[in-house]
Amino acid sequence: MEKLRKYIDKIKPNFEPGGKYAKLRSVFEGFETFLFVPNTTSKSGVHIHDSIDSKRTMTVVILALIPALLFGMYNVGYQHYLAIGELASTSFFTIFLYGFLAVLPKIVVSYVVGLGIEFISAQIRGHEIQEGFLVSGMLIPMIVPVDTPLWMIAVATAFAVIFAKEIFGGTGMNIFNVALITRAFLFFAYPSKMSGDSVFVRTSDTFGMGAGNVVEGFSGATPLGQLATQTSENITLKTTVGADISTWDMFLGLIPGSIGETSTLAILIGAAILLFTGIASWRIMLSVFVGGISMALLANAFASPTYPGSFLTPFDHICLGGFAFAAVFMATDPVTGARTNVGKYIYGFLIGAITIIIRLYNNGYPEGAMLAVLLMNVFAPLIDYFVVESNVKRRLKRAKKGGVTNE
């Protein structure tokens, strides 16, 4: 650590104004503050700084994403070898390596494109580099299906970073969740590569690894995809090779789906990290789950064969699709979410409820988490406004009342 600090101090003058690489100052500062907490202090007034700045916050979120990411990699391999019928004869390590090789290019593309645009725009504006993309860049590969082409991810990431973030003023100013805008762009621009039953399980080989033929009777439909086509009230969800899926499988996450979203267990580990460190708001997280469960219970009470999903239990709903991922990592984004405490309850509850409504009652969209969070992003400032206004009114009333009794 000491050596690194010394080295950075040694090369620092090159990047100061007038130095050899003065133009790359923002890049240098970005790396320096990534490695070390800046030692600047405020110049006026009395302030208390703690060591948590936004870079440290981002690092914790990345840490919380790791369990879901690792599990996602394993699941990509698991689904592949299941599809080609070689699961039993393949070692754990090979399965994981296959998934790792399949997911890694997506992470690289997402970071290279997103950070590239961030660096360029920071240079143009002469700002220091903003760290917001560290988390978005990790979220993007986790919320896409494994067979989405890399160039599409690159286009969508560029679109999201420019149009959802930079034109609003960069990190901390965006109205919409950048990772979800990427997903929404992919979903509407290239629907055949983002939904349906041919993209969620990779059946071909990855870098020459795991070649084989798909077993007979294979179907790559996700559980939510199958849900929309059910006709009776006895819901039967199958794995890709036709075995029944139990609630335990859904909770554990060995089902086809977007890379990081399948395992509710891994996501809950991430949630524990976020809550323990106090990074994410437990109010939002809790109320998303409460909203989803209440809506699912309500739907279940009025279940009808027209909307086959309404026969599922609330617990199944939470385990399926992107619900848990959205609740833990998307809804809790402090920039796009509600800020007042009461507002957070309303915001989270509506995200949960709308997710289930879209999932059950709109056959065009098998999953609603993405659309629900984006919709509530728009309403978050409005919710905050009314919470603050009603608080002001309540206190004014109390003040007036108090005035009367004093007389």
Next chain:
Amino acid sequence: MLSKKTKEALLGPLSKNNPVLIQVLGICSALAVTAKLEPAFVMAISVTAVLAFANVIISLLRNTIPNSIRIIVQLVVVAALVIIVDQVLKAYVYDVSKQLSVFIGLIITNCIIMGRLEAFAMGNGPWESFLDGVGNVLGYGLVLIIIAFFRELLGSGTLFGYQVIPDCVYEIGYANNGLMILPPMALIVAGCIIWAHRSMNKDLQEK
């Protein structure tokens, strides 16, 4: 041939005084008819005809129109011209007319038309008014066609209905961008054009 003022009336709206990019008028039709080049082109021509003649007619009538009912008179003139254009389109380019459907009728409500009638034709002679109308619609049509060009090229891979992106590109994995066909992209493309336009003309940038 053209005095400085008439030249300004004709050419100003193409860039520095563009009705869509600067005054942000006529946005609704820019969103609605720009998914393909052909309807955008027909729309631009239709609005040209309506605005040029409406400007001339109002300019001729401007001294006889009572001030208190001038909006109604303007609307009657515009509505009559729109009906003529609609009938002509139905007679000669029925397919496009069907695609444009209600938007031809809605030319009546196009803010550019009422704007030019009020702002220019009510106070200027017929020749200048004619040039002003043509100039404004050229500016409008230009933006419409630029938007439609990008939307059709990226959204359908065609231009004027002819495939321009070769099959071999599709074979290596390229796919048309379905979002381009949807209305939000028209707004974003228009925003990009405004962005590029203001970057080129620094004097247009707001402080």
